[in-house]
Every structure is written in structure tokens, then in C-alpha cells.
Amino acid sequence: MFDRKTHWQNVYKDKSSLDVSWYQKEPTLSLELVHSAKVKSDDAIIDVGGGASVLVDHLYKEGFSNLTVLDISENALASARERLGDSAKNIEWLEADITQFNAPHPFSLWHDRAVFHFLTEKSDRESYVKSLKHALKSNGHLIIAAFTIGGPEKCSGLDIVQYDAEKLIAELGKDFELLEERNEVHITPANKEQTFTYFHFIYVARI
Numbered sequence: 577m578f579d580r581k582t583h584w585q586n587v588y589k590d591k592s593s594l595d596v597s598w599y600q601k602e603p604t605l606s607l608e609l610v611h612s613a614k615v616k617s618d619d620a621i622i623d624v625g626g627g628a629s630v631l632v633d634h635l636y637k638e639g640f641s642n643l644t645v646l647d648i649s650e651n652a653l654a655s656a657r658e659r660l661g662d663s664a665k666n667i668e669w670l671e672a673d674i675t676q677f678n679a680p681h682p683f684s685l686w687h688d689r690a691v692f693h694f695l696t697e698k699s700d701r702e703s704y705v706k707s708l709k710h711a712l713k714s715n716g717h718l719i720i721a722a723f724t725i726g727g728p729e730k731c732s733g734l735d736i737v738q739y740d741a742e743k744l745i746a747e748l749g750k751d752f753e754l755l756e757e758r759n760e761v762h763i764t765p766a767n768k769e770q771t772f773t774y775f776h777f778i779y780v781a782r783i
């Protein structure tokens with residue numbers, strides 16, 4: 577039986593975070609969408625599957641003071657903490673499987689670049705959406721990126737699910753309103769192209 581945690585622990589044990597296919601030196605599009613959400617500098621932001629991503633570095637340098645990084649791999653989180661040095665103590669680090677995540681407090685913005693598309697089982701996707709709805713404030717923002725329809729079919733040796741807006745909305749349900757979608761061609765460290773679509777939603781659930 578596939579063990580998701582072991583897989584990702586091994587990925588970050590065997591490879592430098594600079595060599596994984598999803599590594600970005602500059603998370604430009606993610607930052608643009610965070611800025612467009614107009615969250616306040618002290619609003620709670622979570623980067624789901626943030627692992628060794630440098631998004632948190634940029635947000636911290638810009639003055640965002642309520643940042644959380646979640647990843648299933650402690651190796652990935654350790655890499656990020658080491659990179660950030662003393663600044664790491666000002667960031668909340670959570671080691672968890674997103675399908676079993678119970679948020680310790682509400683968030684104003686949830687960012688996920690390429691976690692959701694790894695969930696090939698319907699039950700896992702349903703668990704993710706349940707965790708998301710529990711964690712996100714009403715009128716909170718969801719930024720989620722996945723491989724585009726017609727893009728890569730695998731990543732890190734695993735099958736993925738490709739998404740367009742209609743397909744993703746069907747998974748998230750009527751509580752999420754799509755504000756914007758943007759396409760990106762990501763060039764991997766191995767110089768291969770990966771086509772992503774980024775979706776920006778607002779959580780419009782009535783409490």
C-alpha cells in the first residue's frame with residue numbers, strides 16, 4: 577500500500593530542494609495572486625505543501641507577520657527552517673497530511689501550489705476540501721495551482737489529476753467563487769516545461 581508520508585520524506589532526503597521539479601527561484605505568480613487578495617500584513621496565511629518553497633521567505637521579507645507552512649515531510653520543513661535561519665522562529669511550521677489536517681486556528685488565505693492535484697482518490701479530495709473549509713475564514717481567499725488539462729500526467733513518479741476551472745469547481749463545491757485564473761509555464765531545474773493553471777477563489781460560505 578502506498579505511504580504518502582514515506583514517499584515525500586524520501587524525496588526530500590534523497591534530493592536537494594533546489595533539484596526537485598517544482599522548485600521555483602521566484603514564486604512570481606503566487607506572490608501576484610497573494611497581493612491581489614489584499615490581505616492585511618497580520619492576516620493568517622498558510623502555504624499548504626509549502627515544504628522547501630521560498631514563498632514564505634518572500635512574504636516574510638514583505639512584512640507579512642502571521643505565516644504558516646504545512647507539509648507532510650519533516651525533511652522539507654527542516655530544509656526551509658535551515659534556509660530561513662533566525663527568521664524561522666517567527667513562522668508556524670506544521671507537519672501534517674493535508675487529508676487529516678485540523679487547523680489550529682482560522683486562516684485568511686490558503687495557498688496550495690501542486691498539492692491538491694496529487695490526490696487521485698475521491699475520498700482524499702473530499703477530506704482536503706473538508707480541512708480547507710474548516711480552516712478558511714468566511715470571505716477568505718484560496719489560491720490553488722494544478723497541472724493544466726493536457727499538461728503533465730505525473731510528477732515525482734506519481735499520477736496526478738489535471739484541472740480546469742469547471743473540474744476544480746466541481747470538487748470544491750458551491751461555497752467557492754472563482755475570481756481569477758492564470759496560466760504559467762514552469763521550467764523545471766531539468767529544463768522541462770510544466771503547464772500550471774492558478775485559480776483564485778473566495779470562500780463565500782454563510783455562517
